[in-house]
Amino acid sequence: MNLLFVADPLASFKTYKDSTFAMMREAQRRGHRISACEPQDMSWQTGARVTARVRHITLTGQLDDWFVADAQRPDGREAVAGFDAVIMRKDPPFDSEYFYSTHLLEQAEREGARVFNKPAALRDHPEKLAILEFAQFSGPTLVTRSADDIKRFHAEHGDIILKPLDGMGGMGIFRVKQDGLNLGSITETLNKHGTQSVMVQKFLPEIAQGDKRVLVIGGKPVPYSLARIPQGSEVRGNLAAGGLGVAQPLSKRDFEIAEALGPVLAARGLLLAGVDVIGDYVTEINVTSPTCFQEIFDQTGFDVAAMFVDALEQAVAAAS
Known part of the structure; x- marks a missing residue:
């Protein structure tokens, strides 16, 4: 298969622990051809298919200089639907540009591309909100913009965790214990004075x-x-x-x-x-x-x- 990975810059990969690199290595071991691009490399013009400026690469087996770029078209641009599979591996944040990328990939699907994970599913499955659908498996959780709602949740559960909906890697996570110390300040920091939603969960020891x-x-x-x-x-x-x-x-x-x-x-x-x-x-x-x-x-x-x-x-x- 010809595989296209939509990911962060290849030079940023920490190959000793990167899961996308592990996918690429296993795919190449099986004889699949590897290509890569970043979301900003994709474009869509009136009357044309979604294309991307891609790099065909071969993994070297080294951890540092871990790939070499192979020969490609002069402009490096190819139809996304021309690949056998597209693997969307761009790291968060899930910002507006990530959102637009899913729309380009969805158009590529209409042109015949097979994208994993499915672009519509990425859009429709917010990573933190998703747990509320499975209440039988989730602990006490609240999503709100309201400082008063957060105060009531804290009064009920005593020891809580607050975090932004768009965080990753532990960014912006706060714990507030029974004494409520700094709850107001933390809430203001996370909800931007009522303009942004916050996830609040009972602390799990x-x-x-x-x-x-x-x-x-x-x-x-x-x-x-x-x-x-x-x-x-x-x-x-x-x-x-x-x-x-x-x-x-x-x-x-x-x-x-x-x-x-x-x-x-x-x-x-x-x-x-x-x-x-x-x-x-x-x-x-x-x-x-x-x-x-x-x-x-x-x-x-x-x-x-x-x-x-x-x-x-x-x-x-x-x-x-």
């Missing part, structure tokens, strides 16, 4: 055992999670915030959650999702560019990238 990333591929759970464990006085387990990643087998509850959510997510066009679980509760459902492939492989030997490419090949064959 099980975070001490880790914020588990449960990967679901093609509707089926990877049998290991990566528990991201907060370090020192930090409340956040995110690896980007200094959390320690520890791979571990899925618990009975993890399997219950993943097996319930997996078929629903797959049916919506989400080939890959990262379900975040603290204790017994889902706290987020990540669909833009879920990670942790390499950490799980390095610690357990389970080849997550191979499972992903298996699912990708099957999805492309089913759509052909």
